[in-house]
Amino acid sequence: MKQVFSILIVLILATGIIICPVQGSDDYSTEARQLLATGILDHLQGGGPGLVMLRDAATLYPDYPRLITDTAGTKFTFYRPVERVVVMHANAAESIIAIGGDDRIVGVGSTIKTNTLQFPGLSRLPDVGRWTEPDIEAILALNPDLILTYVTWPEPEKLERHLPSRIPVIRMEYYKVEVFREEIEKTGRIFSEEEHCADYLAWYDEYLAIVEDRIGSIPCEERVRVYAESGSGQSFGRRTYSEGTGLHDLLVAAGGVNVASGHTTGYADVENEWVMHQNPDVILIWSGKAGYKLGERNDIIQLYEEIMGTPGFGSIEAVKNDRVYIVTSGFAFGTGSPAALVQVAKWLYPDRFEEINTEEIHAEYLERFTRTGAEIREQGTFYYPDGREI
Amino acid sequence: MVTIATDTVKFSYGSAPVLYNVTFRLETGAILALVGPNGSGKTTLIRCIDRILHPEGSILINEQNIHTMSRNDIATTIGYVPQNGTKIAAATVFDVVMMGRTPHMSWRLGDGDIDRIEYAIQLLGIEDLAERDYNELSGGQQQKVLIARAIAQDPKILLLDEPTNSLDIHHQLEALATISDISRSTGMTVVMAVHDLSIAARYADMLMMLKNGTIVAIGKPEELITPERIREVYNVDARILYDPEAGLIVAPLRAVPGVAL
Amino acid sequence: MSETTIRSGYAKRTHTRILIIGGLFALLILLTGVAATLGSYSISVIEVFETILGGRGADSDISTIVWNYRLPRILMGILAGAALGLAGAMMQGILRNPLASPFTLGIASAASFGASLAIILGAGFAAGGSLIIGNAFLFTLIAAAAVYGLAQIRGITPETMIMAGIAIMYLFSALTSFLQYLGDSEDVNAVVFWMFGSLGRSTWETVSVVAILVGALFPLFLLSARSLNTLSAGDEAAKSLGVPVEQIRIGGMAGASLLTAGVICFTGTIGFIGLVAPHITRMILGGDHRFLLPGTAVVGALVLLGADSIGRTIMAPQILPVGIMTAFLGVPFFIFLFLSRRRNYW
Known part of the structure; x- marks a missing residue:
């Protein structure tokens, strides 16, 4: 009896789908139809998402179901827009804000929670633990319909294993250049924020295009040679970033040549004399300090002064010509990275970017795509030298 | 000639008393044997005299209280041969005998030190072992090395704890003859704890008999060793024999039943 | 064996031991010379020695590299290796235990904790160079x-x-x-790096601090060599032979802790030398501390400088942490000696 009943309902639903296009404009995409059909068939076989989901997708959300494949390669079918999202890491939070989906976030990882200046709104939400150590009970208490986390952290052993299968765990990085744009598009679809997403990507593409346009034609032998490092000279010594690191990708995208390319990969400890031997035109330092944290400007200036004051570095072109630059992680990676790309490109080829005001680009980014307040715009140190006194 | 005098020496390990009121005075250049059953306090008394243990009461060596002496002064006065059994890391027999020179030598091993080491090694007849690793020797050989070390130390008083414990009868006789020769020729006072009453009687000039941490009797062997006293101290019926060469021989016959040790 | 052979045997052994120590020392000087010419900046052997002997302008790049980077690093390698070897030999001697080293007694883990505290909860690593050093040193003494x-x-x-x-x-x-667990990943990375150990932070100031420590404690260690020898026969035998056992043990512990603290607060934890340098030396020279101590100092210096020189060149320009290289280099050598020796060396 029950089976007959459910077949009946399914038939009614199916009729709805078939009838709809006849009634009005064709809101239902081919993909959505196929997915819904698959969902119905699954349901008939005793699986599937359940009747409520199928009905919602069929009657309330013409764009649904949607299929999303995350960066880890897992496929998820969404039958309706997400409403209760738990975000484990700051890179994801920043991206969701940029496409305007942050009003659906209900719980955040500790790094977001403590970053009150970058995430004034989100930092008031319940804490769901560290990005390596999620607090499963806190997550379950929020009854989320989506969890966003890094591809490798926390390990599925610590997260998915303890969650019911109805809660999808989408794993995306939001800081790696090679997948960043794709991930933003997917996020737009997950949150049903295609318009905002398109706005952001237009801004993103514009500056990538400007840089590519102006540096693309520079022949290899004329490109600026850059030494990229971690700024740890005072603590554990010179550590250079080479292929496979975000800083390397940034400087290459900006038209530079990494002096460590072909010598090392990832990050590697090197000697001062090797840097002297390479004699780079520009030294680019990455720092985890400052950015959205105020009061750390001096740490950034110290990195600059450490390089300038290292014995023997006076004969390096970069030091001689005062071309030592620092970018912070809040600037160089993630949604704000186009501003950093233009900035680095301008440092490398000042004459090609003469009329471009990089400060304005970053200010525009902060204004349009973040929820940060005036104090960040006025006092935040995102790169150095940034033209500000002290 | 040295004097060893103790006055009401008491010692206990934790709450278990081992020595009660041990008082004696010896003016001697001779061999004193400490005899008595297990647990009578022989080893403890020897260790007290070398200030390895710190008993109540006073112990005087040549009228000087050992508590007022420096470790080095004691070491130049008293040599101590413990029962063997300690492993010694990476040391040859020569190295171990050289340790005997610790209280005398400066940082460098002087000619006088080497003379004394050679003398000690030859005295014990262990020249062939000099370059061998101490840990590889048999128990008997190790015992000889430890005696040689004490000889190299050149003390006025030599304390020996069961010196013939792990030696066969041949080596027992050799070692004891050596000790007795040294004592006779140099006037060195020897105090040794011995289990075997016949051996004690043969080599010692004086015996001190201990039981339950007190002195039962002090005297010459032939006066001290009687069947009555052996029964009193050891709870053993024994017969005392006499051999013209071996001297006094204690032949234990049977244990007296019903008496706990 | 006659009277003269005991005497001449000892003389011969002493002579051999002095020769071996001398040979090891010569090897160390040779290695120092080689190490001074290793590096990414191509400087010829002649140029290096000209610079050291003052034959080149003081402000040239070569002079800066040799005087500011290579020499402090090499000297730190020598002094740190010697100090850690000495500390290990002293610990093994006073504790009569072949597994004793500054690490067994928690001294190194205390230093790691002090450094971690400075890195993770303190001013962070950018401003915290001296804080890390001070904290590592302080906690080492607390542990001791x-x-x-x-x-x-x-x-x-x-x-x-x-x-x-x-x-x-x-x-x-x-x-x-x-x-x-509490720290963020950047700080944790710094802690991990610190725990690998590195000679890269050496300056003339840190080198001179370690030099003073080694210079002051080495003679004291040597003076105690006789007592350490006797101590190997056991506490009671040593006491009876005139050794103030407890003073030696406390003093030795304090000296070894100071040496270890003085080194690893600058270099990070370089663990293996303190354990293995004394063993290698003992296998070559025997257990007499009068030779073992100077021998260990030279062997420790050789192993550490050798490990660092290989670590600097094998994957150049990348430098491998010296703590790791020490183990890679020292363990096979140690096992080889250990298996090829017939004699009980401990």
Whole structure:
């Protein structure tokens, strides 16, 4: 009896789908139809998402179901827009804000929670633990319909294993250049924020295009040679970033040549004399300090002064010509990275970017795509030298 | 000639008393044997005299209280041969005998030190072992090395704890003859704890008999060793024999039943 | 064996040992010379020695590289290796335990904790260079004092000291893990790097501090060599032979702790030398501390400088942490000696 009943309902639903296009404009995409059909068939076989989901997708959300494949390669079918999202890491939070989906976030990882200046709104939400150590009970208490986390952290052993299968765990990085744009598009679809997403990507593409346009034609032998490092000279010594690191990708995208390319990969400890031997035109330092944290400007200036004051570095072109630059992680990676790309490109080829005001680009980014307040715009140190006194 | 005098020496390990009121005075250049059953306090008394243990009461060596002496002064006065059994890391027999020179030598091993080491090694007849690793020797050989070390130390008083414990009868006789020769020729006072009453009687000039941490009797062997006293101290019926060469021989016959040790 | 052969045997052995130490020392000088010419900046052997002898302008790049980077690094390698070797030999001697080293007694893990505390909770690593050094040193002394205090309750014997040391070691290891758990990944990376050990931070200032420590403590260690020899026969035998056992043990512990603290607060934890350099030396020279101590100092210096020189060149320009290289280099050598020796060396 029950089976007959459910077949009946399914038939009614199916009729709805078939009838709809006849009634009005064709809101239902081919993909959505196929997915819904698959969902119905699954349901008939005793699986599937359940009747409520199928009905919602069929009657309330013409764009649904949607299929999303995350960066880890897992496929998820969404039958309706997400409403209760738990975000484990700051890179994801920043991206969701940029496409305007942050009003659906209900719980955040500790790094977001403590970053009150970058995430004034989100930092008031319940804490769901560290990005390596999620607090499963806190997550379950929020009854989320989506969890966003890094591809490798926390390990599925610590997260998915303890969650019911109805809660999808989408794993995306939001800081790696090679997948960043794709991930933003997917996020737009997950949150049903295609318009905002398109706005952001237009801004993103514009500056990538400007840089590519102006540096693309520079022949290899004329490109600026850059030494990229971690700024740890005072603590554990010179550590250079080479292929496979975000800083390397940034400087290459900006038209530079990494002096460590072909010598090392990832990050590697090197000697001062090797840097002297390479004699780079520009030294680019990455720092985890400052950015959205105020009061750390001096740490950034110290990195600059450490390089300038290292014995023997006076004969390096970069030091001689005062071309030592620092970018912070809040600037160089993630949604704000186009501003950093233009900035680095301008440092490398000042004459090609003469009329471009990089400060304005970053200010525009902060204004349009973040929820940060005036104090960040006025006092935040995102790169150095940034033209500000002290 | 040295004097060893103790006055009401008491010692206990934790709450278990081992020595009660041990008082004696010896003016001697001779061999004193400490005899008595297990647990009578022989080893403890020897260790007290070398200030390895710190008993109540006073112990005087040549009228000087050992508590007022420096470790080095004691070491130049008293040599101590413990029962063997300690492993010694990476040391040859020569190295171990050289340790005997610790209280005398400066940082460098002087000619006088080497003379004394050679003398000690030859005295014990262990020249062939000099370059061998101490840990590889048999128990008997190790015992000889430890005696040689004490000889190299050149003390006025030599304390020996069961010196013939792990030696066969041949080596027992050799070692004891050596000790007795040294004592006779140099006037060195020897105090040794011995289990075997016949051996004690043969080599010692004086015996001190201990039981339950007190002195039962002090005297010459032939006066001290009687069947009555052996029964009193050891709870053993024994017969005392006499051999013209071996001297006094204690032949234990049977244990007296019903008496706990 | 006659009278003369005992005497001449000793003389011969002494002579051989002095020759071996001399040979090792010559090897160290040779290695120093080689190490001074290794590096990414191509400087010829002649140029290096001209620079050292003052034959080149003081402000040239070559002069800066040789004087500011290579020489402090090499000298730190020598001094740190010697100091850690000495500390290990002293610990093994006073505790009569072949596994004793500054690490067994929790001294190194205390230093790691001090450094982690500075890196993770302190001013961070950018501003915290001196804070890391100070904290590592301070906690090393705290650990040594704690080991001493705990052991003293039951009497200062090798057993009580090792038990107390192991307890302290686990306590500080757990505390360090806890800090790493709390810290963010950047700081944790810095802690991990610190725990690998590195000679890259050496300057003339740090070199001179270690030099003063080694210079002051080495003679004292040598003076105690005779007592350490006798101590190997056991506490009672040593006492009876005139050795002030407890003073030597406390003094040795304090000296070894100071040496270790003075080195690893600058270099990070370089663990293996303190354990293995004394063993290698003992296998070559025997157990007489009068030769073992200077020998260990030279062997420790050789192993550390050799490991660092290989670590600097094998994957150049990348430098491998010297703590790791020490183990890679020292373990096979140690196993080889260990298997090829017939004699009980311990």
